[in-house]
Amino acid sequence: MNIVCAGISHRNAAVDIREKFAIGPHELEETLARIRQIDGLAGAVIISTCNRVEYYTASVCPLRVLDGLRGFLQERTGVEDAPLYTHESPASVRHLFRVASGLDSMVLGETEILGQIKQAYAAASGCGATTRHLNKLFQHAFRVAKQVRSETQITRGSTSVGAVAVDLAGKIFGDLSGRRVMLLGAGDTSERTARSLVSRGVRTVIVANRTFDRAAKLAEEIGGLAVHFDHWPNAFDNVDILICSTSAPHPIVTRERLDPLLAARDGRPLFIIDLAVPRDVEASVNDLENVYLYDIDSLEQIVRQSLEVRRAEIVRCEKMIEHHVREFVEWTRTHISFLA
Amino acid sequence: MEGHLLTGATFCLLVSFGYTLFALGAGRFRPGVVNLVAIIGGFLLLTIDLKIRGQAQGSCPINSLFDVLVFMSWSTLLIYLIVGPAYHLSLLGAFTAPLVFLVLLFAQLGPVGHVVTVRVSRSPWVELHAALSLIAYGAFALAAVAGVMYGVQDRQLKRHKAGALLYNLPPITDLGVANARLLWLGFWLLTAGFAAGFLSGMQTNSVKFLASAMIWAGYGLILVLRRTHRLPPRRTAAASILVFAFALASLPTIQYLSSPK
Numbered sequence: 001m002n003i004v005c006a007g008i009s010h011r012n013a014a015v016d017i018r019e020k021f022a023i024g025p026h027e028l029e030e031t032l033a034r035i036r037q038i039d040g041l042a043g044a045v046i047i048s049t050c051n052r053v054e055y056y057t058a059s060v061c062p063l064r065v066l067d068g069l070r071g072f073l074q075e076r077t078g079v080e081d082a083p084l085y086t087h088e089s090p091a092s093v094r095h096l097f098r099v100a101s102g103l104d105s106m107v108l109g110e111t112e113i114l115g116q117i118k119q120a121y122a123a124a125s126g127c128g129a130t131t132r133h134l135n136k137l138f139q140h141a142f143r144v145a146k147q148v149r150s151e152t153q154i155t156r157g158s159t160s161v162g163a164v165a166v167d168l169a170g171k172i173f174g175d176l177s178g179r180r181v182m183l184l185g186a187g188d189t190s191e192r193t194a195r196s197l198v199s200r201g202v203r204t205v206i207v208a209n210r211t212f213d214r215a216a217k218l219a220e221e222i223g224g225l226a227v228h229f230d231h232w233p234n235a236f237d238n239v240d241i242l243i244c245s246t247s248a249p250h251p252i253v254t255r256e257r258l259d260p261l262l263a264a265r266d267g268r269p270l271f272i273i274d275l276a277v278p279r280d281v282e283a284s285v286n287d288l289e290n291v292y293l294y295d296i297d298s299l300e301q302i303v304r305q306s307l308e309v310r311r312a313e314i315v316r317c318e319k320m321i322e323h324h325v326r327e328f329v330e331w332t333r334t335h336i337s338f339l340a
Numbered sequence: 341m342e343g344h345l346l347t348g349a350t351f352c353l354l355v356s357f358g359y360t361l362f363a364l365g366a367g368r369f370r371p372g373v374v375n376l377v378a379i380i381g382g383f384l385l386l387t388i389d390l391k392i393r394g395q396a397q398g399s400c401p402i403n404s405l406f407d408v409l410v411f412m413s414w415s416t417l418l419i420y421l422i423v424g425p426a427y428h429l430s431l432l433g434a435f436t437a438p439l440v441f442l443v444l445l446f447a448q449l450g451p452v453g454h455v456v457t458v459r460v461s462r463s464p465w466v467e468l469h470a471a472l473s474l475i476a477y478g479a480f481a482l483a484a485v486a487g488v489m490y491g492v493q494d495r496q497l498k499r500h501k502a503g504a505l506l507y508n509l510p511p512i513t514d515l516g517v518a519n520a521r522l523l524w525l526g527f528w529l530l531t532a533g534f535a536a537g538f539l540s541g542m543q544t545n546s547v548k549f550l551a552s553a554m555i556w557a558g559y560g561l562i563l564v565l566r567r568t569h570r571l572p573p574r575r576t577a578a579a580s581i582l583v584f585a586f587a588l589a590s591l592p593t594i595q596y597l598s599s600p601k
Contacts, residue, residue, distance in 0.1 A: 153504075156507065157507065164502075168497070170511065171497065171507075171509075171512065172511060172512055172513060173511060174514045267569050267573055269513060286498060289574060290573070290574070292497045292498065294500065298500040301502075
């Protein structure tokens with residue numbers, strides 16, 4: 001029994017091609033039923049995400065199945081000479097294990113793909129489209145992904161400024177529930193960061209913006225409070241995280257201004273995220289006791305460090321995957337089935 | 341037999357320490373089962389060792405400086421095993437192991453008197469005084485370890501270092517809370533130990549009394565200042581390390597002055 005894979009991904013196709021190949025949840029059952037009519041194809045699983053569309057099939061005559069898949073896709077999408085990649089065992093097995101482990105993702109080591117593969121497998125299994133070999137393959141892929149994640153650092157750190165800020169907040173406060181955030185300025189990145197913090201349990205968001213209407217609108221959207229920009233020090237008492245992103249040409253939060261505000265905080269830490277350029281917060285504020293200041297450069301530096309750590313882990317991940325590929329291929333050799 | 345038990349316990353802690361160093365060197369440290377198993381192994385071996393020596397001496401085995409160091413190591417591990425899981429501070433074990441390893445190594449190889457100098461027929465209050473005081477030292481040792489971890493995490497966060505330590509150390513707020521709570525635990529145990537000493541009516545040397553009072557007052561001052569928010573968590577952490585270093589350094593003097601002349 002051979003595992004055949006055919007697909008496109010962010011590596012070989014732009015979004016205008018990928019969107020033609022995409023299969024929505026409502027089309028999945030019908031598509032699976034259609035491709036199962038391909039001669040020689042015993043079963044199939046379709047993975048369709050924003051970055052890839054892949055068909056995994058079990059077959060004893062892979063060339064015939066690949067021809068059938070090409071014809072089906074050309075008919076369905078209308079794309080001639082689509083940049084389709086195709087793999088047969090063991091390359092197809094290796095490919096799935098790499099995809100499930102996040103090694104083939106646009107953001108190296110991202111973990112969302114594993115959930116998407118699990119959904120795709122569950123959907124195919126629910127339609128009765130999977131076979132013994134495909135069941136074994138996908139169960140093995142989930143195990144590989146779990147091992148790669150837990151035994152290497154391929155998922156270490158975060159790969160976006162907002163996610164790094166949320167991680168750091170966790171390293172300062174632990175549990176974020178009940179924490180208060182203040183936004184000075186309502187830029188896009190600060191808004192996204194605030195939303196991520198809210199999703200992690202932050203209780204209150206106070207928005208101060210030079211244009212009060214903008215502050216009020218954002219506060220309403222994220223369930224926070226709006227204050228007039230000049231009044232932000234009055235609302236600062238219980239703030240744990242301050243996110244700055246104004247377009248002011250000079251620092252707004254200076255050491256001199258912050259010192260008296262800190263005195264009333266009883267030693268609670270303050271995390272300041274300065275996303276503005278020019279910076280809103282004086283660099284010497286980081287020297288204050290219990291204050292942790294990160295500007296856009298320091299956050300981006302952490303993103304780069306995380307990516308470097310992840311890249312350095314690729315070799316270890318590949319070794320682990322190779323071991324599992326051999327194990328799976330060995331299993332298929334000892335479990336020959338013409339009916340799959 | 342006891343010698344083998346102690347060597348075994350020291351080896352267990354060396355394994356934990358070595359694993360931490362190796363994993364940190366490889367940049368992929370995660371507190372795990374190796375540290376915990378090694379610490380539990382070390383604790384069990386020390387418990388058996390103390391039991392055998394206690395039976396042989398007919399009293400709590402804290403009758404020489406060697407005994408005191410071993411007992412303090414045991415109490416440090418005991419308190420770690422109690423508070424570590426409660427605060428999800430599994431990495432505390434990785435930091436505790438080297439400290440206890442070095443104390444045990446010093447007890448066995450250093451210029452430490454093994455001769456039992458305080459004989460039996462002591463009042464139970466004196467036994468309680470000594471035992472509680474040494475268990476308090478265990479809590480203070482762990483507070484110092486939490487203080488070191490706080491200092492490391494503070495440095496990582498201040499300098500924007502996103503290394504393995506930052507991701508694996510507990511949140512700095514939790515470390516500050518653990519440091520303060522361990523100081524309180526040690527302080528109340530030491531206070532209870534001193535109360536037992538007073539109740540025993542034992543005669544005490546003025547230098548020993550002064551050194552002990554300084555340690556008690558030092559910790560009391562830290563806690564009062566912390567409670568009234570006049571000592572920030574970072575300085576509390578640093579102070580807990582300094583006072584513990586003083587307490588540890590004064591142990592031989594206190595033990596010497598406790599011996600009958």
